[in-house]
Amino acid sequence: MYRLAELDADSAGLVRVIDYFDALVRHGSDTASLLRASAQLADCVVGIEIVERGRSKKNLRRCDPRGRWSPDPQLPPSMTRNIAVDDEVLGTVWIERPGASLPLDEMLVDRMALTAAIILQPRRLPTEAEHTRNLLFPMDELAVLTSCAGLGIAPQTPVRVMATKAVSDTADGTAHLVISPDCTPGKAVGIDADGEYLNLVTGSFAPTPELSEAALSSFIRAGISLTAPASEVSTILSTARFARAQASATTPIVNADNLGALNLLAPGPHIDHSRIPDLVRAEEIGDTKQGLELLETLRSYLQSGTLRAAADSMHLHHSSVAHRLAKLSQHVGFHVDAIENRARATAMMLVLDGG
Amino acid sequence: MTTFPTLDPELAAALTMLPKVDFADLPNARATYDALVGTMLADLSFDGVTLRELSAPGLDGDPEVTIRFFTPDNTAGPVPVLLWIHGGGFAIGTAESSDPFCVEVARELGFAVANVEYRLAPETPFPGPVDDCYAALLYIHAHAEELGVDPRRIAVGGQSAGGGLAAGTVLKARDEGVVPVAFQFLEIPELDDRLATVSMTNFVDTPLWHRPNAILSWKYYLGGSYSGPEDPDVSIYAAPSRATDLTGLPPTYLSTMELDPLRDEGIEYALRLLQAGVSVELHSFPGTFHGSALVATAAVSERGAAEALTALRRGLRSLSPVS
Numbered sequence: 001m002y003r004l005a006e007l008d009a010d011s012a013g014l015v016r017v018i019d020y021f022d023a024l025v026r027h028g029s030d031t032a033s034l035l036r037a038s039a040q041l042a043d044c045v046v047g048i049e050i051v052e053r054g055r056s057k058k059n060l061r062r063c064d065p066r067g068r069w070s071p072d073p074q075l076p077p078s079m080t081r082n083i084a085v086d087d088e089v090l091g092t093v094w095i096e097r098p099g100a101s102l103p104l105d106e107m108l109v110d111r112m113a114l115t116a117a118i119i120l121q122p123r124r125l126p127t128e129a130e131h132t133r134n135l136l137f138p139m140d141e142l143a144v145l146t147s148c149a150g151l152g153i154a155p156q157t158p159v160r161v162m163a164t165k166a167v168s169d170t171a172d173g174t175a176h177l178v179i180s181p182d183c184t185p186g187k188a189v190g191i192d193a194d195g196e197y198l199n200l201v202t203g204s205f206a207p208t209p210e211l212s213e214a215a216l217s218s219f220i221r222a223g224i225s226l227t228a229p230a231s232e233v234s235t236i237l238s239t240a241r242f243a244r245a246q247a248s249a250t251t252p253i254v255n256a257d258n259l260g261a262l263n264l265l266a267p268g269p270h271i272d273h274s275r276i277p278d279l280v281r282a283e284e285i286g287d288t289k290q291g292l293e294l295l296e297t298l299r300s301y302l303q304s305g306t307l308r309a310a311a312d313s314m315h316l317h318h319s320s321v322a323h324r325l326a327k328l329s330q331h332v333g334f335h336v337d338a339i340e341n342r343a344r345a346t347a348m349m350l351v352l353d354g355g
Numbered sequence: 356m357t358t359f360p361t362l363d364p365e366l367a368a369a370l371t372m373l374p375k376v377d378f379a380d381l382p383n384a385r386a387t388y389d390a391l392v393g394t395m396l397a398d399l400s401f402d403g404v405t406l407r408e409l410s411a412p413g414l415d416g417d418p419e420v421t422i423r424f425f426t427p428d429n430t431a432g433p434v435p436v437l438l439w440i441h442g443g444g445f446a447i448g449t450a451e452s453s454d455p456f457c458v459e460v461a462r463e464l465g466f467a468v469a470n471v472e473y474r475l476a477p478e479t480p481f482p483g484p485v486d487d488c489y490a491a492l493l494y495i496h497a498h499a500e501e502l503g504v505d506p507r508r509i510a511v512g513g514q515s516a517g518g519g520l521a522a523g524t525v526l527k528a529r530d531e532g533v534v535p536v537a538f539q540f541l542e543i544p545e546l547d548d549r550l551a552t553v554s555m556t557n558f559v560d561t562p563l564w565h566r567p568n569a570i571l572s573w574k575y576y577l578g579g580s581y582s583g584p585e586d587p588d589v590s591i592y593a594a595p596s597r598a599t600d601l602t603g604l605p606p607t608y609l610s611t612m613e614l615d616p617l618r619d620e621g622i623e624y625a626l627r628l629l630q631a632g633v634s635v636e637l638h639s640f641p642g643t644f645h646g647s648a649l650v651a652t653a654a655v656s657e658r659g660a661a662e663a664l665t666a667l668r669r670g671l672r673s674l675s676p677v678s
Binding site: 002016020021023026028029039040 | 363365370649651
């Protein structure tokens with residue numbers, strides 16, 4: 001098995017360490033197996049000392065990576081953590097790494113202490129719903145990684161949020177759409193958040209006609225967010241809600257991808273432009289001379305209002321303008337000259353020109 | 356994703372740190388497995404043990420079979436010998452991958468160990484691999500005196516696919532009647548290509564070994580002429596579970612793992628050996644999975660390893676003097 005030294009000290013590595021200790025808790029570890037497993041992962045001697053009131057004798061255990069107890073020599077701890085439950089210190093854990101500490105040593109002793117606390121004073125583990133909620137409304141970065149581990153989702157996995165809500169307040173507030181497990185990342189589950197229902201879905205998720213039918217017949221409107229890595233999914237939650245607000249009886253499920261740069265109008269945290277497919281594609285097109293020409297044509301078309309006016313201002317035949325717009329539409333993935341996309345195309349150009 | 360609530364906590368934690376082996380992609384599976392074992396071999400000490408390579412003539416004009424032959428230092432007189440066959444689904448692994456176990460048997464029990472480098476499927480399908488094991492057995496028996504081993508105390512053992520090859524070799528030895536095998540040592544053996552047991556049917560995503568891998572494994576091993584579990588022409592030396600007569604086989608130790616699709620075929624084989632009058636010690640370890648012994652420091656693995664050594668020691672203990 002991989003040892004701590006072989007793991008990258010990035011968010012994926014941190015999640016693997018969390019997951020390692022979570023597995024111990026899930027499967028009913030005791031302190032002896034916690035110590036053996038910790039030594040195995042750390043690949044050095046680890047120890048635990050538990051405070052016992054009214055006893056002067058030290059309740060201390062040390063273990064080496066081969067599972068041997070009380071190994072010699074006893075080195076000074078290279079890193080120590082208190083085992084704390086509700087401000088009460090139950091004892092300490094430590095590792096005895098000879099030489100320089102590893103970048104993940106700190107995470108390792110943190111998790112050892114946390115796991116020891118759970119073993120010594122059993123508490124309920126967070127449910128999958130709580131982990132999902134933690135990802136969408138995170139306290140801090142560590143909480144995010146903990147929930148990634150709890151749900152079995154690698155932090156870099158691309159995911160989306162689907163926000164659903166019944167059309168009227170009289171309808172059942174918990175109304176939501178059923179998402180197939182194939183479209184759900186890890187063990188994430190749908191959660192209720194202030195009368196709105198939130199699902200994590202995979203980055204490749206696209207609503208089927210059946211799902212749209214189901215939304216229509218149960219008077220549900222849904223919005224699907226832009227794509228982001230699981231560890232940053234909270235930053236794109238607003239785009240799911242924004243998309244839902246645009247849903248209607250004709251389009252009961254709106255994908256934020258199809259709102260393009262208009263997503264930047266969504267209230268909430270700043271949205272990275274690289275998450276908006278329209279802007280990514282427009283940037284790519286802008287890298288070539290021919291692409292710049294296509295974008296210039298759209299700019300002119302949007303300013304002048306008609307193909308003919310754009311053609312006049314560019315000294316082109318109007319069919320050339322139409323041809324260029326069709327070509328650009330192919331590249332960016334939507335009809336840039338369609339009336340319903342007017343705002344989307346304009347927003348794309350505004351952001352391109354403004355950035 | 357199945358979570359396997361009965362999985363032992365130490366094994367569950369280790370599992371999060373084990374690389375995934377995709378048996379459908381053999382070059383990759385071989386490389387991943389060798390790398391995994393390589394780190395364990397790196398700090399292996401050969402103290403108290405001598406290792407040399409032997410070459411046994413192949414069966415019926417087959418190429419020579421390499422044997423990694425371990426002998427304990429400081430012994431007097433002929434010692435018992437274990438013919439050992441490594442695992443790897445018939446298609447991956449090397450004899451060297453079993454060196455840590457061979458060294459331990461030689462050092463702790465004072466036995467010689469003949470670790471067979473049999474040819475792998477699918478490059479060499481049945482009967483090549485089991486013939487290589489049998490050729491090694493013939494060689495050890497025929498050269499017992501010069502190798503310093505006791506020809507009346509030969510055990511044949513293996514792990515996983517090696518367990519299946521060991522059972523096949525022992526059946527062949529019984530039928531040929533040349534080498535008297537004193538003890539059969541089958542760890543988590545792969546015995547039955549028919550894949551019909553409850554564990555083999557239900558365990559489709561268990562760690563390290565599961566039904567999809569088992570299907571591939573038998574396809575690799577039984578070669579192009581194999582038509583699947585219904586094939587009536589599969590040899591008992593390939594799939595020992597197909598043998599209808601298990602009488603006359605040597606005393607046996609057989610271990611199985613709880614979350615292993617091979618669990619039930621192992622237990623059934625043990626049961627049928629018992630019913631045929633063979634003395635059997637059977638042990639199923641709780642909370643374990645196929646190959647979980649790789650996580651050697653887990654308490655349940657230590658228990659399993661200690662018991663395996665005890666069973667071997669008892670299996671090849673000195674025979675009572677015949678008066």
